[in-house]
Amino acid sequence: MKKWRLLTATAALTLMLGACGNDEVEDKSSQDTDSAETGSQAESNGDKAAFPMTVSSLTAESETEDGSKLVFEDVKLEEEPKRIISFDYGFLDTLDALGVEGIVGVAANGGQGNIADHLKEKYAPSDDIKDVGSLKEINLEAVAAAEPDVIFISGRQAAFYEELKEITPNVIFIGSDNTDYIKGVEESVDLAANIFGKQEEAKKLKEDLEAKVNEVKEKAGQYENALVAMYNDKKVSGFDNGEDSRFAYVYNDFGFKPATTDIEASAHGSDFSYESILKVDPEVLLIIDRTDSEVDAIKKDIENDIIKKTKAYQNGKIVYLDGTNWYFSSNGITTEMEKMQEILDELK
Incomplete structure (x- = not known):
């Protein structure tokens, strides 16, 4: 039995979301009433996220280069995740902008990861933050050692979906396709906000985003x-x-x-x-x-x-x-x- 499988029994339940497919994966968007209900449930409690919550992916399934399909399962989240790994740099940026704490692993790639400049120093590998590999090559033992409650992935890590679920069932595929790009960004913000009780922060960020979109359109x-x-x-x-x-x-x-x-x-x-x-x-x-x-x-x-x-x-x-x-x-x-x-x- 692989070393990281030993953590499965103790991993906290989290939720599931769909994501932006890059390079290896083509995402197919789907609308899911469970996801909408989860957002409404959390918002009805103000900034306090409501648990337990079930979250569906924004992208229900993806197709890999070899033609096989990945289906992203709904996840029931019993409590707010306290230990977070984000392989997706964009979603890491969103979590940071919302003020979410508890990042315990990023794909730093030995210091060579292409993390946005404003995040590099804050999320550099340390005693508290594990380097869990690169965007395409995951260090599963490092992931297991970080003992995450939730793992966020996107297209480049989709091939590791099943293996990551052996560490925790709470693997979330985040993002959406290019059909409505800005809406996809906003949906990922809402997803994080509803999990971590950051609705007010999300509202302000989305207003700023809309203003910037209008400015660049002009x-x-x-x-x-x-x-x-x-x-x-x-x-x-x-x-x-x-x-x-x-x-x-x-x-x-x-x-x-x-x-x-x-x-x-x-x-x-x-x-x-x-x-x-x-x-x-x-x-x-x-x-x-x-x-x-x-x-x-x-x-x-x-x-x-x-x-x-x-x-x-x-x-x-x-x-x-x-x-x-x-x-x-x-x-x-x-x-x-x-x-x-x-x-x-x-x-x-």
């Missing part, structure tokens, strides 16, 4: 079109507003008009040459730096003789975006506002 409306591209190891990928596009929300939720709608759908976009960028000739070119390098380090590759012919370059509208927030920590309430502010600052 700015986006000033431009004819835009193109989202991702830079990785001297190559670029392009993203349009298709339902399977990883960054469709930049168009659908942030308000930019797509310079093209003919890009092959993929979580990582499609190979999109510099000649392709010139062909669609966007007024605004948004570059997400997958390598998370200094801007000056990638400008030599991006701002080549081909790109210099584009409207975006000639009008000074190439926007370099932080890879940590945009690629690794999406869906967090603070990081989403930071992402929008980054665009606003660059398009003054």
Whole structure:
């Protein structure tokens, strides 16, 4: 018997939620009345979460790369979780913004994890916080040693779902798909708020998020079109507003008009040459730096003789975006506002 299985009998019951599928997993959204009832039950008690509560996932099931299906079970939560592991950096950001305490494990990856800058120091591995691996390679023994009451995962960790349930049955798959991106962020905020009795904090954060969305939409409306591209190891990928596009929300939720709608759908976009960028000739070119390098380090590759012919370059509208927030920590309430502010600052 594996070492971590010994903890199953003593693990506290928690709840189940669905999440944003990244890279390996395609999420299928579902509406669940149990989830809605749980939220109403908690809210009726003000900021005090009501227990026991049963929470359903926002995404009922996911399909892995090999075609197999994962079904995320409802979980009955007997009491508020006191020991929390979040593998999802965005949800860690949301928990932190709500003032939730009790984080005992994060995917720090030996200090190499792409955690948002404003969280790195606070959630660095210590005697109280275990390093439980990377986003894709989980250290199950470290997870077990942290004795979590609840574990939050997203698409990159979905393959470990059953193994994590051997440590605690309270594994929550958080987030939602790109169909309504901002609504998905708000739903994850509500989920955390209802579990941990943070409804008032959540209300204020969602108001701030809505204001920021309106601000970036107003700015986006000033431009004819835009193109989202991702830079990785001297190559670029392009993203349009298709339902399977990883960054469709930049168009659908942030308000930019797509310079093209003919890009092959993929979580990582499609190979999109510099000649392709010139062909669609966007007024605004948004570059997400997958390598998370200094801007000056990638400008030599991006701002080549081909790109210099584009409207975006000639009008000074190439926007370099932080890879940590945009690629690794999406869906967090603070990081989403930071992402929008980054665009606003660059398009003054």
